[in-house]
Amino acid sequence: MAADPRPSLSTLCVHGGEQLDAQGGIHTPLYNHSTFGFPSTAALLDVVEGRAEGNLYTRYGLNPTIKATERKLALLEGGEGALAFSSGMAAEAATFLAFCKTGDNIVCIGDVYGGTFELLGDNLPDVGITTTFLLGSEINRLAEVMTDRTRIVFFETPTNPQMEIINIAEAVQVAKAAGALVVVDNTFASPVNQSPLELGADLVIHSATKYLGGHSDLTGGVVIGRGELLTPIWTWRKNLGQMMAPEVAFLLARSLRTLAVRVRHQNATAMAVAKFLQAHPKVKRANYPGLPDFPGHNVAATQMSGFGGMISFVYDGDAAATAAAVDKLKYFTIAASLGGVESLVTQPITTTHHGVTPEERARRGIGDGLVRLSVGLEDAEDLIADLKQALD
Ligand code: PLP
Numbered sequence: 121m122a123a124d125p126r127p128s129l130s131t132l133c134v135h136g137g138e139q140l141d142a143q144g145g146i147h148t149p150l151y152n153h154s155t156f157g158f159p160s161t162a163a164l165l166d167v168v169e170g171r172a173e174g175n176l177y178t179r180y181g182l183n184p185t186i187k188a189t190e191r192k193l194a195l196l197e198g199g200e201g202a203l204a205f206s207s208g209m210a211a212e213a214a215t216f217l218a219f220c221k222t223g224d225n226i227v228c229i230g231d232v233y234g235g236t237f238e239l240l241g242d243n244l245p246d247v248g249i250t251t252t253f254l255l256g257s258e259i260n261r262l263a264e265v266m267t268d269r270t271r272i273v274f275f276e277t278p279t280n281p282q283m284e285i286i287n288i289a290e291a292v293q294v295a296k297a298a299g300a301l302v303v304v305d306n307t308f309a310s311p312v313n314q315s316p317l318e319l320g321a322d323l324v325i326h327s328a329t330k331y332l333g334g335h336s337d338l339t340g341g342v343v344i345g346r347g348e349l350l351t352p353i354w355t356w357r358k359n360l361g362q363m364m365a366p367e368v369a370f371l372l373a374r375s376l377r378t379l380a381v382r383v384r385h386q387n388a389t390a391m392a393v394a395k396f397l398q399a400h401p402k403v404k405r406a407n408y409p410g411l412p413d414f415p416g417h418n419v420a421a422t423q424m425s426g427f428g429g430m431i432s433f434v435y436d437g438d439a440a441a442t443a444a445a446v447d448k449l450k451y452f453t454i455a456a457s458l459g460g461v462e463s464l465v466t467q468p469i470t471t472t473h474h475g476v477t478p479e480e481r482a483r484r485g486i487g488d489g490l491v492r493l494s495v496g497l498e499d500a501e502d503l504i505a506d507l508k509q510a511l512d
Contacts, residue, residue, distance in 0.1 A: 129196065133196065133377050136191065137194070138192070139184055147373065147377075148188040150370040152185070152366045152367055153183070154179075180358050180363075183366050185366040185370050186363070186366055188373060189364075189372050189373045190203065190342075190369075193332070197306070197316075197344040198317050198318055199317050199324065200345065200346050200350075201344070201345070201346075201350050202343065202344040203357055204328070204340060204363070204364035205342060205362050207327070207339050208307065208326060208328065210357075210362035211325050211341030212239060215303060215325060216240075216249065216272065219272055226249065226271065227251070227252045227262065227265055227274070228251050228252070229256060229259055229275040230259075230276065231276070231486070232276050234468075234471075234476055236276075238475055240253075241253070256282075259291060271301065272300055273291055273295040274302075276307065277306075277423075278409055278430065280430075280468075281432045281468040281473065283409055287423070288319040301323065302321045303324075304323070305326070306325070307459070308428055308458075309424060310330075310331040310383050312380050313383065314424045314425070319423060324343070324344045325341065325342070328342050330460075331429075332459075333375050334378065334461060335375060335461055336461075336462065338375070339368070340368050340369075382497065383426065384426060388500070389497075389498075390408065390410070390430070390495040391410045397433045400508075402436045402437070402512075403434065403511070404434040406433045407433060409428065429459070430492070430494055431492070431495065432468075435489040437489055438488055439467070439488035442467055445510050446491060446510070448510035449506055451463055451502060451503055452503070453465070456471040457494070458492075458494035463498055465491060465494075467492075469488060472492075473486050
């Protein structure tokens with residue numbers, strides 16, 4: 121008999137990974153228990169010693185609500201398994217610590233979220249793990265900067281906040297040849313628009329706080345990939361106590377059921393908003409991978425199936441003038457974070473990249489006029505009218 125065809129993404133969003141119980145509830149219930157009981161010591165030992173699957177203790181992730189959400193996440197990214205975390209930063213930290221020991225090196229390509237930059241640049245050096253930072257335009261130097269101690273090549277694509285596109289297949293080819301793992305932060309694209317594992321990446325990380333959660337009402341993270349790579353990360357998660365709470369896993373599964381619909385709608389609205397911005401006289405440059413003349417467009421068109429809901433643009437004015445324009449917006453709330461149903465706006469120098477030194481910001485072209493938009497689910501015409509009154 122022919123194997124069942126792989127269900128489409130929307131179907132996996134709704135049905136993937138669910139574990140129904142005998143009460144007839146139509147999706148996975150919330151088991152917010154911290155611990156689970158056994159009929160006998162032998163049955164407990166079977167789970168503790170890995171002979172049987174079972175629920176044991178929530179900090180270990182051995183909780184049915186968490187496991188069901190992890191299965192759904194793994195299916196959406198096309199990975200063997202997934203590990204849920206209390207935040208995106210927790211997922212990153214556990215991954216770096218699982219594969220890098222004192223003396224090891226990470227190569228980070230392109231702009232990354234300010235917190236990631238701080239973790240790699242400030243915290244990990246305290247335990248002897250160094251990071252070599254390449255600009256997005258320097259991917260051709262990857263082979264040259266990698267050493268025999270480089271364990272991980274890490275990047276976001278599109279990057280935060282300039283929307284640079286890193287060629288996943290190219291990074292994979294170079295990193296694999298040198299024996300390093302490729303870890304991609306897929307937060308901006310979401311599994312709806314990009315599948316790094318299919319392009320050869322080893323692990324995918326998300327801040328689930330963003331598109332996966334989608335309603336700005338939960339904080340979480342996830343790492344997805346092959347089982348053998350998840351095992352060491354699992355141990356770090358357990359012993360650092362970075363587990364996602366069952367209540368959050370339940371809320372996240374609720375959100376994932378609408379992920380495809382939300383993100384596809386946001387793709388379309390962001391395209392319309394980006395075209396408006398590109399044509400506006402007060403906008404020096406609009407950064408959106410879907411714009412045909414955006415520098416990363418051609419690579420984005422090969423590795424993304426949609427261009428996402430994130431846009432940044434350079435306003436023709438200094439920090440104060442840019443803030444004045446941002447302050448006039450009505451539908452875009454001034455806030456850090458992204459990926460929710462409501463549109464958000466931020467000047468990266470005031471939030472995500474506030475902690476990055478002025479010199480490093482200048483080197484990366486993150487200037488005072490840079491504005492980042494997270495396009496929500498409002499009507500495109502309303503968002504464009506709002507931007508028009510603020511920029512005009
Ligand atoms: N990765 C990206 C691209 C982000 O934008 C963020 C947060 O803004 C993170 C990771 C960290 O995620 P969290 O805030 O859930 O720890």
